Amino acid sequence: MNRRFVILTEGQTNPIQAKTASCVIRYCPEEVVALFDGEHAGKTSRELLGVGDVPIIGRLADAPEARTLLIGIANPGGLIPDSWRAIIIEAIERGLDVVSGMHVFLAEDPDLAALARKHQVRLIDVRNNRLQRIARGEGLRDECLRIHTVGHDCSVGKMVASVELTNALKARGYDAKFAATGQTGIVVEGDGYPIDCMVADFISGATEQLVLDHQHHEILVVEGQGSLFHPSYSGVTLGLLHGCQPHGMILCYEVGRSSPLGLEHITLPPLSTVRRMYEIAAAIRGPCPVIGIAMNSRMLTDQEAERERKEMSRLFGLPVCDVFRHGAEPLVQAVLALKAARDAKRNSS
């Protein structure tokens, strides 16, 4: 199924705010028809987001082949800008489905819901999944290797590292699966649970269900959310970590990020502290080391990035890479080493 997306990023077509747009263009390029941002009509996604060759349009009429309007931003509060309402209404009237990952649900807006019924289109709220399930810590398949991406902050590239690692494992012939836990990942992968919008008591239970759903695969790469060091979202992070019971973690960080996103009065601790905290927190379910580091070096030159990579690798004694610059191969090697060790242990016991 090709969803033929027009991705709405009106007034916010930049790499930080239009994270959903960037990722869908990167990982589902064949499904993207256009970006919608009136101010930049005529340009391409590469000029504004650094990815893909998607045309930017300012009128829905310019993308007659579109089937779906995708809300292309991921803002903290999860609210859709008021000014976008007219565009959403026009999309519905043109017979487009609308996909949104916001906390406020389109389908719960009586006017939009009535209009959608009239035009027989679907309002798909990716985050509207209120699975009410307590984690039981049972039934997890030991043969399925669970890898979890964690970060020193939000928006440092955990999703991208997860997808790139999964794709690289697949390319090597392994039966790997990207287990999506956020709205963008769910749009990219086509399934998953929006862990950050579960009712708090069910964060771990929903994550556990995600693992149970997909543990017939050889390797599950469970996308992390937030950070133990971001005080606005740390609960999501810890519930997710305990719910998926990983065997190994990939630590993701952005070079130069010194404060949690949006909280400049707080200083992030050194990465060695971050690593230790995740390992202590994970250990209540069993030993779970950080096995590799995914660095986001978008602010660096190639030369600076290479220096950072070598320095971090020396400091931590772990494989380090920027999945965009270097590919995910160092992380693949770390995962396969952990898998071989676990397989050997299981076969000998």
Add this chain to the structure above:
Amino acid sequence: MNRRFVILTEGQTNPIQAKTASCVIRYCPEEVVALFDGEHAGKTSRELLGVGDVPIIGRLADAPEARTLLIGIANPGGLIPDSWRAIIIEAIERGLDVVSGMHVFLAEDPDLAALARKHQVRLIDVRNNRLQRIARGEGLRDECLRIHTVGHDCSVGKMVASVELTNALKARGYDAKFAATGQTGIVVEGDGYPIDCMVADFISGATEQLVLDHQHHEILVVEGQGSLFHPSYSGVTLGLLHGCQPHGMILCYEVGRSSPLGLEHITLPPLSTVRRMYEIAAAIRGPCPVIGIAMNSRMLTDQEAERERKEMSRLFGLPVCDVFRHGAEPLVQAVLALKAARDAKRNSS
């Protein structure tokens, strides 16, 4: 306002399952008319729950002065037993409001909602508070001392320690407030936020709002939830800890508890590890020591409890007490010492 509760605990009138009932009998005795449990009609709450002299009835007709039916249990999944439905329906037909702290909301049941409208009674779902607010970490009043109760597990007495500490501080003339974060605490206190049923992204934000609402008091005692060591609920615990930004913590534990509630295959770490983990986790918002220990010694004799208390106090170098056996005075002293130190520092700067 006297809510004149009949508390429904049918078939579950024991101290573990009927936690809500026990606490409301303990802290709002003048508002409780009767307990409802057909099997034990004629007995009293003291015989089954060890608290109060509330008669147990098996028919609503036996409590004609009642105004409110309170669901008196706090089970993990938050589901109301099917067999209770007939009792709830009869209560509505008799003109009683119904108060519930379950995750499944009475008011969202179309039949109950219609019946309630017909009989002009209210269905009050204490947990139905979906405040959508991101924590900002701003605006917290330095003069308001924030104390937070944390535990090595769920259901070890965090709420009770919080209420007893608050009441003891009030008795000494301090302007203290119990900041309720769970359904039972909210029924007892009459306000608060049900943190464990917030949408995950808003756990810390709702907690911060709770502090902002009440920080005109001198001392806020913020009720803890769950445990960093209970993998089903740890996300709630961490989000709450980071949201309320405490100045000091009271560590609550039950003597003899060796596994997280309902997860017998997991072993809880030693209390020294628990203390360290909470202090590390809290530290991302600033220094926050454990200043006292509230032990739940319900399984011990007086002599055993005294031995435990002395041993723990020696090991940790902290005041230790069981608030029921010894009163909360040792915790009061710890809080006042922290307050004096902070006040002195603020006045000298």
